[in-house]
Amino acid sequence: MLTLLDMGKYNFFVWSSMALFGLMLTVDLVSIHRHRRQIARQIKARQRRQQS
Amino acid sequence: MNKIVKFYHEMGSPPSFYRITGYWLKPLFILALVLTIYGLIDGLFFAPPDYQQGDSYRIMFVHVPAAWMSMFIYFVIGVCGIIAFVWRMKVAEAVMMASAPIGALFTALTLLTGMLWGKPMWGTYWDWDARMTSELILLFLYIGVMGIYSAYDDDPRKAARLAALVAIIGLINLPIIRYSVEWWTSIHQGASISLMGGNSGIKDWSMLRPLLVMALATKFYYLYSMLHRARTYLLRTEQNKSWVTKQIIEN
Numbered sequence: 117m118l119t120l121l122d123m124g125k126y127n128f129f130v131w132s133s134m135a136l137f138g139l140m141l142t143v144d145l146v147s148i149h150r151h152r153r154q155i156a157r158q159i160k161a162r163q164r165r166q167q168s
Numbered sequence: 169m170n171k172i173v174k175f176y177h178e179m180g181s182p183p184s185f186y187r188i189t190g191y192w193l194k195p196l197f198i199l200a201l202v203l204t205i206y207g208l209i210d211g212l213f214f215a216p217p218d219y220q221q222g223d224s225y226r227i228m229f230v231h232v233p234a235a236w237m238s239m240f241i242y243f244v245i246g247v248c249g250i251i252a253f254v255w256r257m258k259v260a261e262a263v264m265m266a267s268a269p270i271g272a273l274f275t276a277l278t279l280l281t282g283m284l285w286g287k288p289m290w291g292t293y294w295d296w297d298a299r300m301t302s303e304l305i306l307l308f309l310y311i312g313v314m315g316i317y318s319a320y321d322d323d324p325r326k327a328a329r330l331a332a333l334v335a336i337i338g339l340i341n342l343p344i345i346r347y348s349v350e351w352w353t354s355i356h357q358g359a360s361i362s363l364m365g366g367n368s369g370i371k372d373w374s375m376l377r378p379l380l381v382m383a384l385a386t387k388f389y390y391l392y393s394m395l396h397r398a399r400t401y402l403l404r405t406e407q408n409k410s411w412v413t414k415q416i417i418e419n
Binding site for chain 2: 159
């Protein structure tokens with residue numbers, strides 16, 4: 117397994133790049149869903165206020 | 169009516185855009201995920217090492233697709249900016265503003281992975297080289313588009329028109345990024361692939377394949393993320409309309 121992951125003397129640079137790629141896309145994925153939920157909650161609250 | 173024209177008109181209407189794109193999200197996400205996994209495994213473990221750069225060139229499999237996306241997304245923003253500015257089309261505004269954060273993310277990723285590639289190859293993380301500087305300006309343009317929009321958040325239509333103006337002006341940076349390595353002396357390498365069949369770029373299919381797969385994966389991810397954001401943008405800006413109330417109640 118370790119041999120498979122070995123990138124010679126470039127381990128730090130290669131794996132840091134891959135980690136950055138994964139991390140940034142995960143943050144984007146989480147943020148789009150959180151933002152949508154937040155907007156939906158705001159609209160629902162507004163509708164409830166208008167009804168009452 | 170011609171089916172394509174009908175589809176174009178449907179996509180220009182916020183309720184239809186919201187409804188139609190809702191069906192696309194899941195397939196786009198699955199395609200992006202599967203292609204990313206395949207592309208990374210192929211690029212990291214199966215592609216042969218480069219005869220000059222060794223294993224460090226594998227950074228290319230995330231750096232180059234991210235760089236292509238940073239420019240492609242800005243082009244989309246610019247075109248949508250023109251449509252939003254001239255025809256005041258709401259969906260174009262939504263696509264423009266939805267594209268900006270993901271474009272900024274890909275630009276930041278390009279700069280960071282470029283720095284991680286630059287250190288072992290050039291001996292430095294950063295150099296005020298034409299390619300790197302113009303890419304950094306692209307990041308500032310993305311931040312500018314989002315910043316202008318946020319500054320006039322209480323009037324989304326006006327905010328989108330002003331953001332569109334910044335986006336249109338910023339289009340001039342795209343050919344500068346593309347041709348910077350040819351116009352000026354640069355430590356940055358030339359194009360990774362040559363569409364015109366020239367001598368530059370990668371020739372080995374086992375190296376080219378994961379690169380093209382990753383390029384496709386990032387395109388699908390962009391479409392997924394952009395459509396998700398555009399739908400949320402339309403919900404927010406059209407919240408007084410009956411179709412939004414219906415959508416919120418249904419979900």
